[in-house]
Amino acid sequence: MNRRMICNILGKILLVEAALLALPLLVAMAYGEAAKPFLIPMAALVLCGIPLSLIPARSKALYARDGLAIVAMAWILMSLFGALPFYLSHSMPSFIDSFFETVSGFTTTGASILKNVELLSQGMLFWRSFTHWVGGMGVLVFVMAILPTTDGHEMHILRAEVPGPVVGKLVSRLGDTAKILYGIYLLMTVVEIVLLLMGGMSAFDACINAFGT
DSSP: OOHHHHHHHHHHHHHHHHHHTHHHHHHHHHTTOOSHHHHHHHHHHHHHHHHHHTOOOSOOOOOHHHHHHHHHHHHHHHHHHHHHHHHHTTOSSSHHHHHHHHHHHHTTOOOOSOSOGGGSOHHHHHHHHHHHHHHHHOHHHHHHHHSOOSTTOTHHHHHHHSOSSOOOOSSSSHHHHHHHHHHHHHHHHHHHHHHHHHTTOOHHHHHHHHHHO
């Protein structure tokens, strides 16, 4: 098992999640809400992600069990850190509930411990819906779309991430395939947001509904 490469990729994934938290942070600040529940997880992700991403790997080769290990650990770590905004803002009764809500988002399950999610603050509601959007195409697919990883060995990560017995590519490089898929995904999201705005929704509600869809 290529432990160094696994740690390197996990570090990059944590840094990506720190960047993802910037968007709900801006929303929270725009609505005059506390920034601390987002800033603390972002700082923790950066402090953990940078040392891991700087670990030099003697070989960039990844194989099936490496892909399984990366996907399993990435889901756990992203969900643990992603639960912190809910917990620190006291939006959820406990950390376990916060963790459940985050896992539900990244897996696009849609289940919630809340009877009325609209009672969440704007920033937390945006983060909850944004986890659905990120998880919609697959968290690891998102990472492969924006980060160079393993020189053609990403297929083992994708096989472990994507449901179904067959995984295919649109073009020769898997990273380019991920970029094309996310380009389509982003375009569809933008189109839906525009249509919802034309239907009379506010910009915030249009984004939340588009992310959920």
